[in-house]
Amino acid sequence: MSADLHVRAHQFIAKERVEGLAQAEREWLGAHLQECARCAEFARQTEQALRSLRTAAIPFPSGLASRTQFRVRLRAQELREREPHRRALWLACAVSWACGIFSAPYVWRLFEWFGQLTGMPKLVWELGFGLWWTIPVLFAAVVLLMENARYSDEAGWMR
Ligand SMILES: [Zn+2]
Structure with a gap:
C-alpha cells in the first residue's frame, strides 16, 4: 500500500471531524480503515482525544448555562x-x-x-x-x- 493512501486517510480522518466527508470519501476511508490497522488506530486515537476534550470542556459551559x-x-x-x-x-x-x-x-x-x-x-x-x-x-x-x-x-x- 502506498504511503500516499495513509496520508490521504489521515487527511480524511481530520476532515471528517472538521467539515465532514462526502459519501465517496467516507466509503473510501471506511474501506481503508478495514484494511489498515495503523490508520484505524489513528482514527480511534483521534476519536478518543476529541471525546476526552469534549467531556473535559462540557461541564464548564453547561454549568455556566445552568x-x-x-x-x-x-x-x-x-x-x-x-x-x-x-x-x-x-x-x-x-x-x-x-x-x-x-x-x-x-x-x-x-x-x-x-x-x-x-x-x-x-x-x-x-x-x-x-x-x-x-x-x-x-x-x-x-x-x-x-x-x-x-x-x-x-x-x-x-x-
Ligand atoms: Zn492506512
Whole structure:
C-alpha cells in the first residue's frame, strides 16, 4: 500500500471531524480503515482525544448555562414576587390614608384631650397630630428603602 493512501486517510480522518466527508470519501476511508490497522488506530486515537476534550470542556459551559438560567429564573421570580407585594403596599397606604381622613376629627379630639390632660402646649399636640399623618408615608418610605437595599445587594451579586 502506498504511503500516499495513509496520508490521504489521515487527511480524511481530520476532515471528517472538521467539515465532514462526502459519501465517496467516507466509503473510501471506511474501506481503508478495514484494511489498515495503523490508520484505524489513528482514527480511534483521534476519536478518543476529541471525546476526552469534549467531556473535559462540557461541564464548564453547561454549568455556566445552568447558573445563568438559575439567575434569570431567580430574577423573574423576584420580579413576580415584588409586583403584588408592591401593589399590596400601595393598597395598605391608601387604606391607611383613607382611615386617616375618616378618623381625623376623632384623632384631633384625642390629641386635644391628651394635650389638655397633660397640660401640653397647643403647638405640641398639634405637631403630634401632624406627625400622626406622616406615619403611613414613613412606613412606606422605610419599606421601599429596605426593598431597594435588598435589590441592590442582589444586583451586586448578579454581576
Ligand atoms: Zn492506512
